[in-house]
Amino acid sequence: MAVYVYSITSKDLPMRLDDLHGVGDPPSPLRTVTAGVLCAVVSDAPEDLRPRRRDVLAHQQVQERLMADGAVLPLRFGMTAENDEVVRAALEDSADTYQEQLRNLNGATEYNLKVSWEEEALLRRILLESEDARKLNAATREGGTPGMSLALGELVAQEAEVRQQALAAGIVEALRPYVRDESLTSPGGHDFLNISFLVQQDKEEMFLATEISLANQLGEECEFRLSGPLPPYSFV
Known part of the structure; x- marks a missing residue:
């Protein structure tokens, strides 16, 4: 059987x-x-x-x-x-x-972290920091051509990806001292980061404290969703 x-x-x-x-x-x-x-x-x-x-x-x-x-x-x-x-x-x-x-x-356990960036907050940040995006946005609002709208959409998408990748790298780097291994998964939906960590039990408290600190620093713009401890499926 x-x-x-x-x-x-x-x-x-x-x-x-x-x-x-x-x-x-x-x-x-x-x-x-x-x-x-x-x-x-x-x-x-x-x-x-x-x-x-x-x-x-x-x-x-x-x-x-x-x-x-x-x-x-x-x-x-x-x-x-x-x-x-x-x-x-x-x-x-x-x-x-x-x-x-x-x-x-x-002596280790798995935690999974997903992070998303609120769309309106990310757009506001891009318009604040990118002069090109501001100019295109202003021109579009004043009745610019359809080509301008398309260009603005492409520029915003590029700027968003750059910021998301940089933030994802910074989050992982901040948590890395407390983990034994990591497994990155392609994020879905609005998430820009989906990663599993194999966390050493003797460093679990610092890992959790650091994750909370990161979430607080980024405020309401970003949503952190931490799951665990989990069976270490990602590392088998």
């Missing part, structure tokens, strides 16, 4: 999973597959596996419980294997890689 794989960790990690259950309806009991010093937490995989709320929650609860006791390689929702033997073979074949990743994650 196919098995659902939740995470990989050291076989020495406490497995305090007795009060948790796996995915499926009815829920599947959790069990472990061991190979050498590594261990995978698995359960039987339901035939109609889909990201239902109850199953996503069950998956997340396993990660959080294991993370409370040590380093974990969390697999994303939906990972399955043909059977326990296939899981065991994967642990054996990639043992060195998995152990190195566990060492890298030991």
Whole structure:
């Protein structure tokens, strides 16, 4: 029977999973597959596996419980294997890689930061700081040609990108002393920054304090959305 794989960790990690259950309806009991010093937490995989709320929650609860006791390689929702033997073979074949990743994650946790810049505030800043943008904006308001409107739009877009990239770099640089690793993702929507940090636990307090300070310095112009601590999916 196919098995659902939740995470990989050291076989020495406490497995305090007795009060948790796996995915499926009815829920599947959790069990472990061991190979050498590594261990995978698995359960039987339901035939109609889909990201239902109850199953996503069950998956997340396993990660959080294991993370409370040590380093974990969390697999994303939906990972399955043909059977326990296939899981065991994967642990054996990639043992060195998995152990190195566990060492890298030991004593660290993931935080995700998204930042957006309020459009009107950004436009006001561009018009304040860019003489070319001010002149084009004034000419457009006075009934300039359609070409002027297009040129203004292109110039504003360019100026916005320059400012957003510079601010994103500054934010990351300010937080970097407190992180072990970082993973940048293409931002979506109005965000100009979407980045995950692997934060050292002994520097977590300073990381959080610095993030709050940055958000306060930028005021209402920028919105900071910090999520975490999270299972370190971005670093597995």
